Amino acid sequence: MITKKDVEHVAKLARLALTEEEKEKYTSQFSDILDYFNQLREVNTENVEPMAQPVPMQNVMREDKVELPFIRDEILMNAPLEENGYFKVPKISEEG
Amino acid sequence: MPEITQEIRDKYETVIGLEVHAQLKTKSKIFCNSATEFGQEHNSQVCPVCLGYPGVLPVLNKKVLEYAILTGLALNCEIARHSKFDRKQYFYPDLPKNYQISQYDMPVCKNGHIYINGKKIRINRAHLEEDAGKLVHAGATGLAGSTYSLVDYNRTGVPLLEIVSEPEISSPEEARIYMEELRNIVRYLGVCDGNLEEGSLRCDANVSIRPLGQIELGTKAEIKNMNSFKALQRAIEYEVERQIELVEHGERVVQETRLWKEDEGITISMRSKEEAHDYRYFPEPDLVPMEISAEWVHRIRETMPELPAEKRQRYISELGLSEYDADILVNSMEMAFFFDSVIELKTNVKTAVNWLMGDITAYLKENKTTIDKTELTPESLAEMLNLIDKGIISNAIAKKIVIQVLENGGNVEEMVEKQGLSVISDESSIKDTIKKILESNPEQVERYKSGKPQLFGFFVGQVMKETGGRANPETVNRLLKEELAPC
Numbered sequence: 001m002i003t004k005k006d007v008e009h010v011a012k013l014a015r016l017a018l019t020e021e022e023k024e025k026y027t028s029q030f031s032d033i034l035d036y037f038n039q040l041r042e043v044n045t046e047n048v049e050p051m052a053q054p055v056p057m058q059n060v061m062r063e064d065k066v067e068l069p070f071i072r073d074e075i076l077m078n079a080p081l082e083e084n085g086y087f088k089v090p091k092i093s094e095e096g
Numbered sequence: 097m098p099e100i101t102q103e104i105r106d107k108y109e110t111v112i113g114l115e116v117h118a119q120l121k122t123k124s125k126i127f128c129n130s131a132t133e134f135g136q137e138h139n140s141q142v143c144p145v146c147l148g149y150p151g152v153l154p155v156l157n158k159k160v161l162e163y164a165i166l167t168g169l170a171l172n173c174e175i176a177r178h179s180k181f182d183r184k185q186y187f188y189p190d191l192p193k194n195y196q197i198s199q200y201d202m203p204v205c206k207n208g209h210i211y212i213n214g215k216k217i218r219i220n221r222a223h224l225e226e227d228a229g230k231l232v233h234a235g236a237t238g239l240a241g242s243t244y245s246l247v248d249y250n251r252t253g254v255p256l257l258e259i260v261s262e263p264e265i266s267s268p269e270e271a272r273i274y275m276e277e278l279r280n281i282v283r284y285l286g287v288c289d290g291n292l293e294e295g296s297l298r299c300d301a302n303v304s305i306r307p308l309g310q311i312e313l314g315t316k317a318e319i320k321n322m323n324s325f326k327a328l329q330r331a332i333e334y335e336v337e338r339q340i341e342l343v344e345h346g347e348r349v350v351q352e353t354r355l356w357k358e359d360e361g362i363t364i365s366m367r368s369k370e371e372a373h374d375y376r377y378f379p380e381p382d383l384v385p386m387e388i389s390a391e392w393v394h395r396i397r398e399t400m401p402e403l404p405a406e407k408r409q410r411y412i413s414e415l416g417l418s419e420y421d422a423d424i425l426v427n428s429m430e431m432a433f434f435f436d437s438v439i440e441l442k443t444n445v446k447t448a449v450n451w452l453m454g455d456i457t458a459y460l461k462e463n464k465t466t467i468d469k470t471e472l473t474p475e476s477l478a479e480m481l482n483l484i485d486k487g488i489i490s491n492a493i494a495k496k497i498v499i500q501v502l503e504n505g506g507n508v509e510e511m512v513e514k515q516g517l518s519v520i521s522d523e524s525s526i527k528d529t530i531k532k533i534l535e536s537n538p539e540q541v542e543r544y545k546s547g548k549p550q551l552f553g554f555f556v557g558q559v560m561k562e563t564g565g566r567a568n569p570e571t572v573n574r575l576l577k578e579e580l581a582p583c
Contacts, residue, residue: 009374013185013374013376014185015187049178051385052180052202052379052385053180053379053381053384053385055384057384058384058385058386058387059384059386059387060155060156060383060384061155061156061157061158061161062129062155062156062157062158063157063158063159064122064123064124064157064158064159064160065123065124065129066123066124066129066130066131067124067129067130069130069131069140069141069142069143070142070143070144072137072139072140072142075139075142075143075144075147076139078149083246084246085137085138085139086138086139086232086246086247086248087139087189087246087247087249088244088245088246088247089189089244089245089246089247090244090245091243091244091245092188092189092231092233092245
């Protein structure tokens, strides 16, 4: 059973600030999703290999080759803040 | 706090597990084709994939997986038939995607072991992941007190193999030796530089103590930031002492991450681990699973070079080296490779070891270099050793030659000929020199004859000096005895 406390915990981990209404709403939506998984659990999966990916492919790999690098200024164009070719980020809190 | 006595220390048992991160020596990153070279201009080796821009797709570097399999085999691991990547979620600015692509429940390698001085240390797993970027904290020397941070993402996406031991290491010294052996292994395999100072090989230590005889483990602290083998051993020594003190004072050890401060020789608390660690792993949807066939593993196994432990064993049992000598040679990979090449040229093993561990090592230490970076080749050393064996040059001359060759290279035989360095075995010429020495030192001759036999060495020294070290020592000894014999 998902409680409001679980939602608050997950929101904190995901750095989301939720209103009281949102917390109520997500509590019931979370529960619905988990119920759905319980329903899936009823399927007999004996002799079925577990799969981690719905795409029927494996071993898609590239050779170990370096391509020309991107120009730093272009890469940094998308940075909200930049200083001397570095990405600039706000003070990091010790809380991690 | 009062000093902990040995008696108190002996009441506790130390339990250590190491997590070692080895940067794999590929040219490009694990999931994109940005370069991995160390020490380049900041943010010059990045691309939309390793920066986690929207809409990009990571693709696995095949070499990374091959290196992981090779290392797993060297660590006696089981190689997974099926493996996959997972996302590990956490927020830190050195991680541009807010998750790290790692492996959770299906690592490439598991259940391995290596031996340290005959003791088996089991390896729980070795899994692949991407490295994070580097932070520069502005306005302060460290994180504390900084007003903002700057990020260099060159290291982001560099392939890492994380090798996790079981908590079976029982002393700081054993931890250091385990780490040294792992470094040897990854270097011999050629999969990692093993440079602790530059961080291509890093180590976190999980340290706990428990009263002797207790079965359950004590609360562990994870210590980080040890940049040398010495630092690793010292940091664990300090941490064990700190934990014993806490427990002796009726306090408890807190589960946390602690930072080793090299200058002060202490560990300090970084962040409490109590709640923060909820990584919510789930399978990485952007990467397809890996299927590792037995045939592929077999092909990789065939490329396995001689491992450090095998080399050590061969040196001892086949070449008759002492354990000490074998250990020193093997722990310096360049030296071991050089030694192997010299031996192949049919030189005397014992002499080769003596020269490598003696004058050559002293030269390398003094010049802070490794043998492969000097001008000395296995061929020129072998040639020199043969000239000594044949009695063509003396040891004293060889000592000078070896330094010249280390610095400038060159053909030893030519050098001996051109510079007139060969041993003088011509008896009449040596006899002349001896006579001259005895004539100019009448006082010493007198004292020798009146019962001071230790002066014999003095005369030998004078003759060698006069001939520039080139006189055949045996001839000198024999002729001197004749000349000094009572008439």
